[in-house]
Amino acid sequence: xxxxxxxxxxxxxxxxxxxxxxxxxxxxxxxxxxxxxxxxxxxxxxxxxxxxxxxxxxxxxxxxxxxxxxxxxxxxxxxxxxxxxxxxxxxxxxxxxxxxxxxxxxxxxxxxxxxxxxxxxxxxxxxxxxxxxxxxxxxxxxxxxxxxxxxxxxxxxxxxxxxxx
Numbered sequence: 001x002x003x004x005x006x007x008x009x010x011x012x013x014x015x016x017x018x019x020x021x022x023x024x025x026x027x028x029x030x031x032x033x034x035x036x037x038x039x040x041x042x043x044x045x046x047x048x049x050x051x052x053x054x055x056x057x058x059x060x061x062x063x064x065x066x067x068x069x070x071x072x073x074x075x076x077x078x079x080x081x082x083x084x085x086x087x088x089x090x091x092x093x094x095x096x097x098x099x100x101x102x103x104x105x106x107x108x109x110x111x112x113x114x115x116x117x118x119x120x121x122x123x124x125x126x127x128x129x130x131x132x133x134x135x136x137x138x139x140x141x142x143x144x145x146x147x148x149x150x151x152x153x154x155x156x157x158x159x160x161x162x163x164x165x
């Protein structure tokens with residue numbers, strides 16, 4: 001497995017993995033993967049990575065700005081999605097490590113993640129790599145899953161840079 005910058009040539013696989021996460025019901029409030037153009041425009045170009053093996057993209061991670069206000073220029077939100085066949089093989093740890101490293105090099109002082117509390121694997125991964133639980137945002141949004149709409153809580157995690165800020 002190798003970690004490489006996310007490029008347009010990875011678009012179809014990245015968006016398919018994103019859609020798989022959407023379909024699973026415990027990754028995001030989104031209901032459909034966007035176009036590549038919309039997806040890419042919402043991510044920081046220097047902080048987007050894919051994990052690949054010889055055959056395919058195993059997963060992806062990217063940082064998004066949390067605000068366009070200059071005071072928050074060093075704060076970004078983490079997104080990470082792993083192909084179901086690649087889960088448990090270290091791709092998530094490698095990808096999250098890559099975005100943490102790139103955030104440190106890029107001068108970001110806070111990374112945050114919003115994770116459904118039911119997504120225990122993602123919570124454990126983030127905590128293992130230095131994120132701390134800030135709290136649970138109760139009834140954060142209504143989520144349509146399997147033809148029904150329900151309120152969902154979101155765990156808010158953050159990682160403060162030990163060397164920036």
